Amino acid sequence: MGGYRQMVTSVVIVGSGFTGFECARRLARLLRKDDVEVTIISPVDYMLYTPLLPDVAGGVVDARFVAIPLAGSLKRVRAIRGRVDHVDLQAHRLQYTDLEQRTRELSWDRLVLTPGSVTRLFDIPGLAQYARGLKSTAEALYLRDHVLQQLELSCLEDDAELAQARRTIVVVGASYSGTELVLQLRALANAAAKQMNFDPAAVKFLLLDVAEQVMPEVGEKLGNRAQRVLRRRGIDVRLGMTLNEVHPDHVVLSDDSRVAAHTVAWVTGVTAAPLIETLNLPTENGRLTVQTDLSVPGHPDVFAAGDAAAVPDVTRPGMITPPTAQHATRQGKTLAKNVAASLGRGKKRDYKHHDMGLVVDLGPHQAVANPLKIPLSGFPAKCVTRGYHLYAIPRGVNRWAVALAYLTDALFARSVVSLGLSTQSDAQFSSSEGIPLPQAG
Structure with missing residues (x-):
């Protein structure tokens, strides 16, 4: 042998x-x-379909559905974790x-x-300790649970300022990932507010980016459309702006202003x-x-x-x-x-690929896309965006599950429940870089 x-x-x-x-x-x-x-x-023992992590954070798609298991999916391949x-x-x-x-x-x-x-992190005091990213299912689940927990706690506060801080969410990064995330969290917060019997407008969202345009990847025309959707959904978009400090109950912006907030998502690139x-x-x-x-x-x-x-x-x-x-x-x-x-099987070739465009989900009923450089927005873009994801997910049962999740989201209110599946340590930036330590016992 x-x-x-x-x-x-x-x-x-x-x-x-x-x-x-x-x-x-x-x-x-x-x-x-x-x-x-x-x-x-x-x-990890799966391939993560990362474009749908904002949907996981927003409560549209179950985390299992965006994970493609290596076992069974890769025939004649030995997988080592x-x-x-x-x-x-x-x-x-x-x-x-x-x-x-x-x-x-x-x-x-x-x-x-x-x-x-x-x-990609920067030397910002408190960033690694108090902010969370969106590169893993643990981070997406933690963000979802954390937002819901803060909204639940806000309903119990006697101090109006503290209640508002719990209802304030800061997202840093207005690329397509950050933009998708803030709009999915907006939809989740709207559903939570209605079910908890308070005004959804009381939940404040702040989207920051040092760039001068929302989603420069899709071009100025579609970026402006996306920004209009953000403003219609009540998102406070501040461009040319980032964080100077992050604290458990507030952030300090690059203009030295202070914003009371208990939730900070950092989605600025990789x-x-x-x-x-x-x-x-x-x-x-x-x-x-x-x-x-x-x-x-x-x-x-x-x-x-x-x-x-x-x-x-x-x-x-x-x-x-x-x-x-x-x-x-x-x-x-x-x-x-x-x-x-x-290894002697076929001929080498150079990697050459023309950009086929981008698709960006902007929450309920909205999206922007530029397939084959054709700019789309609204319902047509929504169909293209969701159709592309269903096509691109490399496993039939996952496609089926995500399609059912889309249908469920279209027909019913989002489920508002904090399951506690991801802890604060699970969702640290460093945790997504490797294997966490084994649990005692």
């Missing part, structure tokens, strides 16, 4: 996000012979920490680095996973430098793509592809073909 194992070519994929998942799935189809073993190693801590590029070995905090080793003949990204810094390889804007065929310069047996890699955009010379799910999925397909080609 030992001799047989030594003859098997090992392909190891680090990370189970859009890129790693799609690469593993395609490789399993391309490398059907028994002489190649494909392994995917990740801190662990956090990769060190890669020895010369010895073709890596070290990882398993669920019980044990250090283990794994050898590889081809290495695919797709560890993804983490929330940076490459910490593993990239340990490789001692060239980077660009913190992302690993790769060639147009997604191989790492000087290491023909190593490939990288997704949010952690600076993939050249051949359609825009001198630029790198943005960290979007659209690019990540398509890069996964190219990765699979090029890794297979490096």
Whole structure:
């Protein structure tokens, strides 16, 4: 058995996000012979469909429905749950920490680095302690429960100022993720207020961004439409603004004004996973430098793509592809073909993809989208947005569940209940970077 194992070519994929998942799935189809073993190693045992995390935070979609399990979804792929801590590029070995905090080793003949990204933080006092992001189901569930708990507590307060602070929610980041989040939380708060018998307008939302436009990714025309939706929903949009300090019961804005608030969501962008810094390889804007065929310069047996890699955009010379799910999925397909080609199965090709546009869900009955550069808003954009997500989720039962969730949301009031599924420590920014410590007992 030992001799047989030594003859098997090992392909190891680090990370189970859009890129790693799609690469593993395609490789399993391309490398059907028994002489190649494909392994995917990740801190979690699923691929997370992150575009729907605002829907999870808003109570539209169950967290299980946005998680695609690796077991069963990836045929002929060995899945290992662990956090990769060190890669020895010369010895073709890596070290990882398993669920019980044990250090283990794994050898590889081809290495695919797709560890993804983490929330980009800044040196703002109190930010890491009191704000929460939106990169994991734990963070989405915590935000949902925290908002509902604060609204419940506000109904018991005798102090009007304290009650208002509990009913004030600050979201930092007016890109499409932050904009979707604030509008889903608005819809959740409206449903909660009606069921708790107070005026929904008493819940105040503040959306901040240092940029001068809401969602610059979709262009000025659609960005302005999105901003009009935000203002109609009662969102206080302040552009050219960010945080100076975060405290348990208030924030200090960059204009030195003070806002009493008990809920702060930080959705300002991402940076490459910490593993990239340990490789001692060239980077660009913190992302690993790769060639147009997604191989790492000087290491023909190593490939990288997704949010952690600076993939050249051949359609825009001198630029790198943005960290979007659209690019990540398509890069996964190219990765699979090029890794297979490096093993003598097919020919390599450069990654080339023209942007197909964006879809942004703006809460009940509203969305903006620019599929194939055609600007849409309102109900047509809503249909395109939800249709795209149902198409893009890579598992039939998850599509079915999300479709039923959409239908339920259209026909019934949102369920207002705090289940306590995610603790404050679960939702810390650092928790989404690896495996949490095992629980005692």
